[in-house]
Amino acid sequence: MSESFFLGIDGGGTKCRARLRDAKGNLLGEGTGGPSNIRLDPDMVWASILTACREALAQAGLQDSDLKATHAGMGAAGAGQTSAVERLLSRPHPFASFAIDTDAHTAWLGAFNGGDGAILIVGTGSCGYGGANGQCHYVGGWGYEISDEGSGSTIGREVLRRSVWAQDGRIPSSPLSEAVLRDFNNSLEAMIDWVGKARPSDYATYAPLVLEHANRRDPLGMAIIEEAATGVARIATRLLELSAPAICLFGGLAEPLKPWLPPPLQTVIVPPAADALDGAILLGREASKRRPK
Template identity: 70%
Template sequence: MNELLYIGIDGGGTSCRARLRDGQGHLLGEGVGGSANIRLDPELVWNSILTACREALSGAGLVEDDLKRTRVGLGMAGAGQKSAVDRLLSRPHPFTAIAIDTDAHAAWLGAFGGGDGAIVIVGTGSCGYGVIHGQRVQVSGWGFEISDEGSGAAMGREALRRALWVHDGLAPPSPLSTEILAAFGNSPQAMIDWVGQARPSDYAQYAPIVLKHAANRDPLGIALVEHASIGIARIAGRLLDLGAPTLCLFGGLAEPLRPWLPPPLQHTIVPPLSDALDGAILLVRQAEPRK
C-alpha cells in the first residue's frame, strides 16, 4: 500500500501531539510525546515527535516503516527562531516531506482555515498571532524569560517569586505560598538550585496549583490569576486593535483563564473551525506541489 499519509504535529513546551490522517482526510490515529519546544536539544525534540508519531501509527495498525510515506506538518513552539529550525531540520528523519512553522501559525490555520482572524495561545508559553488582510502579526511569544505574559511558565515563575516575598517577610502568608515553600523545604537555597535546572514546563506545573488556590479565594492565588488575565487581555486587545475581527483561544490554560478576562473581550471570542493538529496537516498540504 503506497497511499500517502499525513501527520500534524503540535509541539509545545510541555508536550507534543500527533494526528494521523489518510489522503482523504480520515482520522487514523493520534499520539502524545514529551516536550517539543525546538529551542531545546534537537535530539530530545525529535524523540518527542517520533514518540507521538509511533503512537498514532500504532492506533491505526501501522508500523514505523509507514513514516516513509508520510508527509508531516510541524507546528512547533520556538519555530520563529531560524537557527533553532535549522538545527532541528539538520537531523535525519523518516518522513517523505516536512513543512514547518510556529505552533501559533498551525493553530491559526486550524482555527480559521486560512481566513482573517487571530488566536491567543495560553499554555506553558503564551502568544498572540493572526493573519489580517494577508499580513501576519505576532504579539508576545518571545519566551517566558522576557515575554509570554499570562502563560503557565510566567504564572509559575511569579508564584515562586511571591512565595519568596512571604519567606522574607515582604508579604503576608497564604495557603498557596505555604504549599510552594513547603515543596522546597522552606529553603530559598533549594529553590535557587531548582531554578538553575528548570525548564519553562517545570515552572508551568505550578499554574494548576495557583488556579486551585484562586478558586478557594486564596488572596495570593487570586492576585496571580488576575495578573495573568491582564497579560492575556493586553495581547488580545492588541490583536483586535490591529484589525482582527474575532479571536480564538488555545492552550491548556485558555479555558481556566477565560472567566477572568474582561467581558467585552470575551464577546469577541469564537469557537475554532478546528485545532492546531489539523492546522499542521493543512500546513503540509498547502506545501504540496500543485498538480
C-alpha cells in the first residue's frame, strides 16, 4: 500500500494513547495501552505503545504490516531525559519513521499548530512551555521536590505539612486540617510512615480535598490554593515575558485553579486549537519531511 499514515502517541505514567490519521488528516482510529513513561523498562514501554497502535489500526481496518507506511510522533513524560530516550530508541520499531519529544512540546504543537504561544500544564506536576518565532523555552517542571508550583503534588504536600502545624498548635486547626489528620487516625507517626513511601501522584490525591475546602472558604484551604495560584501565575508571567502572546491551560487542575488566577492573566488564556495527540501527529509529520528519501 502506497498511502502514508500518521500516528500520534501520548505516553503517560498510567496509560498510553494513540491516534491514527491519513495523509489528509481524516481520523481513522484510536487506541490505548498500558504505562508508557519512558523512564520505565523500554520493552514494557514498547509493548504499551504497540498495544495502543494496534487498537487504532484495528479500528481503521488496517494490519500490523501497515505500520511500515506509518510515521509516528510521540509526546512523553520524561523525554527531556536523554538517557531515557536513548534506552527507548535502542529497541527496533516497526514505523516508517518515529520521532519523540516531551509531552509539553506535543501539547504546545497541538495547541498552537506550531505557532506563537505557550502552554501551562497543571496536573500532578506543573510545567510551562512556549514562546514566539520558533524559540520555545521551558519554565518550571523540575519535580515537586524543588519545583512544580501549583501542582497537585505540591498542594498535597503543603496540606500535609500545614496539618502537622495545626496538630502542633503552630497554626489554628480548620475543617481541612482535621479531615487530613483523620485520614491518618490523628497519628503523625502514621503520616510519616505514609510519606516515606508516597509518590507525587499520592500527594496529588489530596488536591481535590483542598480545593473543596477552599471553595467553602476554609482558611487553610484558601491559603494553600492562593499560594498555588501564585505559583502558576509566576510561570504564566514568565511565559508572557518570553513573548508568548497567549496561554493554553492543560491538566486536571487547570480549570479548578483558573478562577484563582489574577484577572490580567485570565484575559490571555485561550482554548487550544487541538490536543496533544494531534500535536504528536504534527511532530510525526514534521519528522517524515526530514527523513532521507
